[in-house]
Amino acid sequence: MTIKLNHIAKLKYFLLVLFASLFSCEDDVREVYLYKKGELKAESTNTSVKAGETITYTDSSTKVRAVKWTFQGGSPGSSIEPNVEVKYAKGGTFTTTLEITFVDNTTQKKTFTVEVEAPATPPIVIPADALKIYSENPDFTKTAPVLNWVSSNQFVIKEVAADGYEGAFRNFSLPAAPPAAEAKWAMAILSFVNFTDISSYTHINMAVRTTSTGKIRFRMKDASNTGYVEFDATSNLYGLKRDGSWNMVKIPIADYKKQNPSLDLTKIKDILVLRSVDPEDVRALNNYIFDIDHIYLSK
Template identity: 90%
Template sequence: MTIKFNPIAQLKYILLMFLAGLISCEDDVREVYLYKKGTIEATASNTAIKSGETITYTDSSTKIRAIKWTFQGGAPGASIEPNVEVKYTKGGTFTTTLEITHVDNTIQKKTFTIEVEAPATPPIVIPADALKIYSDNPDFTKTAPVLNWVSSNQFVIKEVADDGYEGAFRNFTLPAAAPATEAKWAMAILQFVNFTDISSYTYINMAVRTTSTGKIRFRMKDASNTGYVEFDATSNLYGLKRDGAWNMVKIPIADYKKQNVALDLTKIKDILVLRSVDPEDVRALNNYTFDIDHIYLSKQ
């Protein structure tokens, strides 16, 4: 069967279909938003500080998937936290880098240049009547008989080329792993090759740097007798501090004799013996690290 429209009915049908199409298109209209990428934003509380000071870094980036900070020359050396306080203990020019991975896996980086002023160099004090024991100062011309550093038990002795009180220095530290740390005590010796008369001197002086909290004895020995002075972590006796900075320590030689009257100062063999203190166990404390430099005898 064939249906025929008259011209007027046909026109009405076409208009009806057109209006229906318009209504249908309105229902399909959608709002379109352009995608906004994440941004990298961060600040540093300071970029020029003195050694020992801290800088606070703050990340305020957007659309973050992961954060990674890298702090050259600082402690900590890295972090994944948005807010970090970093301490700088040595002078120099350092770079801090923030790497942001955004939610769309794109990566952006931001860097900071940090200037750290080095600590002031301590004054080199050399009495005219001093007897050199260990020094890198070329003006320190009076030299004792030949000496040797000897690791008697556990201490690993290293000479470090720079960052000393006056240049190179000796570092005494314990090995980190067994079997080297099986013994509970540690000792190292600065020893004259020949017996030496030090009876005309009043003080033994040395620069010491440490953060160790362990007790330590500085001993002196003739052929058979030993005298010593003992340091704990809190007393700052004779100027020995545990603050991680170089400190000059000045010990009356009479105090070695006071501890042992039999000590013969005219025939000293071991001028400086570093010895841990029983019953402390260096394996438990694990922080017996001492830097030694600028050792000399003086009369005042």
């Protein structure tokens, strides 16, 4: 009789433990989620614009740790912001690249192609009795004596074969960053080999392309005297705009004489001197870049 009761007691105990275990497990149930990777999502408002117009790029990717945009041919040239408005100043086919770093440190890229229509170039009209100084145009009847391009301080001068106002052009640029650019000022010179009489002309004309925000002086020099015209970044004086497009600049030669009455126009040696303006420090601005083409004197 005792043995039977022990078996019944053990059975009851087993059932009690099983019952308790079942109910206690119910509270420990957890939902399990599989990890979902981030997704790159980005768009642009346009893929084809005219020079001077803008495109807005928007990143809406998920699980992002870092964003890096690179805008070929655009301004700004790069950004780490998710939404960026980019301006294209000149024509061409350009690439925009978005690189996303996700929270798991994996990366992914997306590329956009942008077609920018170049601004219309006005026809090049040569005034009668003009003096060609630097131009590929064959319509001039007079050509200045031999010229030399001289980097007097820091400006690196190079001739670029294409994309000029009329073909090839001269590019004046500073070294990219200090310590390469060691001095705070920069200058470059276009000089006649022989002294030249320009007193019968009233204007010096040239095509200029730049986005520089620095002040710049265009100077002339005889044997010992210098006269200049000064340009800031906002006035658009005589047509010199800082919009990244080619613009014809027409400067009255009388303004050089007005700045320095001693300037002898019958004996000009340096017809064009680019000079930064003190006390402005070219190393701080780091954007002294000027393209120059189609230089001539007119009456």
